[in-house]
Amino acid sequence: MYxxxxxxxxxxxxxPPASAVPAVARSGQLDALVALEQIGTRHSFSRDExxxxxGDASECWYQVVSxxxxxCKWMAxxxxxxxxxxxxxxCFGLPASGTRxxxxxxxxxxxxxxYPQRAADRLIDETPRLAREMYDRTLRELTQTQTHTLxxxxxxxxxxxxxxxxxxxxxxxxxxxxxxxMSRYDIADYLGLTMETVCRTFSAFKRDGIIALPTxxxxxLPGRDALETMCEA
Amino acid sequence: MYxxxxxxxxxxxxxPPASAVPAVARSGQLDALVALEQIGTRHSFSRDExxxxxGDASECWYQVVSxxxxxCKWMAxxxxxxxxxxxxxxCFGLPASGTRxxxxxxxxxxxxxxYPQRAADRLIDETPRLAREMYDRTLRELTQTQTHTLxxxxxxxxxxxxxxxxxxxxxxxxxxxxxxxMSRYDIADYLGLTMETVCRTFSAFKRDGIIALPTxxxxxLPGRDALETMCEA
DNA sequence: CGCCAGTTTGACCAAGATCAACGCAAGTGG
DNA sequence: CCACTTGCGTTGATCTTGGTCAAACTGGCG
Numbered sequence: 001m002y003x004x005x006x007x008x009x010x011x012x013x014x015x016p017p018a019s020a021v022p023a024v025a026r027s028g029q030l031d032a033l034v035a036l037e038q039i040g041t042r043h044s045f046s047r048d049e050x051x052x053x054x055g056d057a058s059e060c061w062y063q064v065v066s067x068x069x070x071x072c073k074w075m076a077x078x079x080x081x082x083x084x085x086x087x088x089x090x091c092f093g094l095p096a097s098g099t100r101x102x103x104x105x106x107x108x109x110x111x112x113x114x115y116p117q118r119a120a121d122r123l124i125d126e127t128p129r130l131a132r133e134m135y136d137r138t139l140r141e142l143t144q145t146q147t148h149t150l151x152x153x154x155x156x157x158x159x160x161x162x163x164x165x166x167x168x169x170x171x172x173x174x175x176x177x178x179x180x181x182m183s184r185y186d187i188a189d190y191l192g193l194t195m196e197t198v199c200r201t202f203s204a205f206k207r208d209g210i211i212a213l214p215t216x217x218x219x220x221l222p223g224r225d226a227l228e229t230m231c232e233a
Numbered sequence: 234m235y236x237x238x239x240x241x242x243x244x245x246x247x248x249p250p251a252s253a254v255p256a257v258a259r260s261g262q263l264d265a266l267v268a269l270e271q272i273g274t275r276h277s278f279s280r281d282e283x284x285x286x287x288g289d290a291s292e293c294w295y296q297v298v299s300x301x302x303x304x305c306k307w308m309a310x311x312x313x314x315x316x317x318x319x320x321x322x323x324c325f326g327l328p329a330s331g332t333r334x335x336x337x338x339x340x341x342x343x344x345x346x347x348y349p350q351r352a353a354d355r356l357i358d359e360t361p362r363l364a365r366e367m368y369d370r371t372l373r374e375l376t377q378t379q380t381h382t383l384x385x386x387x388x389x390x391x392x393x394x395x396x397x398x399x400x401x402x403x404x405x406x407x408x409x410x411x412x413x414x415m416s417r418y419d420i421a422d423y424l425g426l427t428m429e430t431v432c433r434t435f436s437a438f439k440r441d442g443i444i445a446l447p448t449x450x451x452x453x454l455p456g457r458d459a460l461e462t463m464c465e466a
Numbered sequence: 467c468g469c470c471a472g473t474t475t476g477a478c479c480a481a482g483a484t485c486a487a488c489g490c491a492a493g494t495g496g
Numbered sequence: 497c498c499a500c501t502t503g504c505g506t507t508g509a510t511c512t513t514g515g516t517c518a519a520a521c522t523g524g525c526g
Contacts, residue, residue, distance in 0.1 A: 073383050076465045081383040096372035102379065125365065128358050135368045139329035142371060145378045146335065150306050150314040152385035153425030157482070184505065192386030194483055199506050216505060232309045390514065417473065430514055432474055449473060449522095467526105474521070483513085489506070496499085 035123055036130065040113040045106035051093075054103045058095035060116045064088050067110030068181045072189070073102045082190040084145070085182065087171060091137060107182045152192045155231065160191040161201045162227040165211070165219060177220045184216075268356055269363065273346040278339035284326075287336045291328035293349045297321050300343030301414045305422070306335045315423040317378070318415065320404060324370060340415045385425045388464065393424040394434045395460040398444070398452060410453045417449075 042065070045051055051062065054073065062069075069086040083102055086092045092104055095117060124131045151163050164187065168178045180187070188195045202219075205211040210223030221227065275298070278284055284295065287306065295302075302319040316335055319325045325337055328350060357364045384396050397420065401411045413420070421428045435452075438444040443456030454460065 071379075073379075075383075075387060079387045081386045083379040083382055094372055096369070096376040101376045125361050128361070128364065131361065131364045131368065132358065135364065135371065136329070138368065138371045138375060139327055142375045142378060143329040143334045145375060145382065146304075146316040147306075149316055149378065149382055149385055150308075152382055153314045153422075154308060154312045189386075195505080196484080196507085197482055200482090203506070427515055428473085429475085429516080433514090436474070469526085470524090472522085474519105476519080477517090479514105479516070481513095481515085482511105484511070485509085487506105487508080490504085492502090492504105494499105494501075496497105 033130070035127070036115065036120065037113070039119040039123065040115045043112050043114055045110045045112070047106060047108050049106045049110075051104040051106065051110075051112070052100050054100050056100045058093065058098055058100055058117065060114050061091060061093040061095065061120065062104070062112045062114050063091045065111040065113055068107040069110055069112070070105050070107050070182065070186060070190075071102050072105065080189045081192070082186060085186075085190065094134070094138065107186065151231075157191075157193055157197050157201050158204065159231045160193065161187075161198065161205070163231040164191055165221065166224075166227055166231065169221060169224075175221070175224065177218065180217045180219060266363070268360070269348065269353065270346070272352040272356065273348045276345050276347055278343045278345070280339060280341050282339045284337040284339065284343075284345070285333050287333050289333045291326065291331055291333055291350065293347050294324060294326040294328065294353065295337070295345045295347050296324045298344040298346055301340040302343055302345070303338050303340050303415065303419060303423075304335050305338065313422045314425070315419060318419075318423065327367070327371065340419065384464075390424075390426055390430050390434050391437065392464045393426065394420075394431065394438070396464040397424055398454065399457075399460055399464065402454060402457075408454070408457065410451065413450045413452065 051069065064086050066088055069092060070082050071084040071086065071092055072080055072082045074080050084092070085107070093100070124134060151160055155163065165178055168180070169175055172178070184195045184198050188198045191198065202211070202213065206213055208223070210226045212220040212222060214220065284302065297319050299321055302325060303315050304317040304319065304325055305313055305315045307313050317325070318340070326333070357367060384393055388396065398411055401413070402408055405411070417428045417431050421431045424431065435444070435446065439446055441456070443459045445453040445455060447453065
């Protein structure tokens with residue numbers, strides 16, 4: 001059912017651009033990370049292109065340089081769920097087993113670094129600080145995913161959308177407004193709702209003056225406090 | 234709101250019993266794990282006792298020896314979500330940050346090993362194979378949690394319960410029947426349903442001959458195939 | 467025997483899904 | 497340059513699943 005599809009305009013081996021460095025430098029482990037970056041290759045994907053598919057062999061993992069990636073799963077009858085959106089600096093496709101447990105797709109145009117599994121593993125095994133960094137990242141992501149299960153299992157549509165807007169606002173460090181690179185459909189599949197409910201809830205927030213929508217992809221947050229109150233866990 | 238509560242009949246430092254060893258021996262890293270076990274202490278908790286609370290400082294992590302533990306989160310108005318059930322061999326409370334992001338409670342009577350953070354960290358840092366083992370465990374758990382987000386966001390009540398029964402049956406390696414140490418309420422809060430819906434769905438499965446319920450806590454699975462068909466992802 | 471906690475069942479209700487139409491802006495081609 | 501298409505996004509009407517409220521059942525235990 002899932003076949004490997006060769007995708008992306010591969011631009012060959014190269015150093016990552018300056019914009020990729022901050023996420024990495026933050027950890028203060030430059031020596032190890034320079035080594036890591038030397039084994040990585042830079043790749044571009046365009047809107048809706050598949051980066052890897054559920055069921056593929058996991059031979060490498062990725063870090064987003066620019067753009068956004070969605071990690072999704074399908075059910076046999078076509079129902080889709082988006083487990084996660086990844087933005088600049090986020091890693092994805094770390095292999096829990098030999099096979100991909102989900103599909104990764106470009107939300108818009110995207111640039112990623114790709115690290116071959118074997119070489120990265122070797123580097124990780126001989127660099128305790130890198131091992132620790134990867135471990136900590138994964139633990140943080142686990143915590144985040146567990147928080148998302150609370151959203152999905154117990155929050156109303158309004159609370160889910162509020163928590164989504166705040167999550168994006170915090171992750172991208174833009175407290176007054178949020179840009180939505182993904183479609184209403186993507187948001188719905190991330191929040192366990194339908195596109196229509198997402199729209200209606202956006203409209204309700206707008207009516208109540210909690211948000212403004214200059215364009216469908218730009219959300220201003222005059223009523224940030226209201227959103228925060230709404231989804232106090 | 235969440236205060237540290239001293240809980241559990243602490244039985245003092247001791248070696249783990251034989252029943253704790255298999256989970257650990259499986260990884261084939263006996264040297265490192267023996268060292269790990271030497272820094273652990275054994276503790277017992279009784280039904281519904283709190284092991285740690287959301288907001289506590291994370292100073293240690295745990296591994297279940299026997300019994301079951303639930304990891305849960307509350308919303309301000311009392312809505313509860315169970316992120317995870319842990320059984321013999323499972324680790325919990327690995328610290329993604331300095332503070333607990335969820336509460337851990339004993340489902341029934343439970344025995345756990347507790348590992349102080351500092352000592353375990355030191356051991357992990359100087360034992361690459363142990364570091365790798367912890368990292369791999371965490372990645373597997375992340376994958377499992379992401380699968381759970383699919384269940385919560387896109388599956389019907391029947392599909393959720395089917396996936397739950399199969400998950401337990403596989404984790405505990407009992408293909409023909411499942412024991413439920415937790416209440417209907419716990420199951421509901423894990424599956425994002427109400428207790429009543431869980432009951433009704435059990436009853437529907439029973440009516441259809443998919444399961445038998447000799448007692449409310451024991452489920453026999455004559456119709457395992459039907460359950461599998463039901464939640465084909 | 468009666469109580470209690472957990473479970474089951476029933477009647478009714480509501481949040482969100484479904485189905486359908488409409489709006490709107492960005493192409494596209496004549 | 498303007499009709500036409502196309503792909504999202506928005507809104508409305510209706511329906512369904514699962515939630516809510518309430519009562520009855522069951523097994524263990526003082």
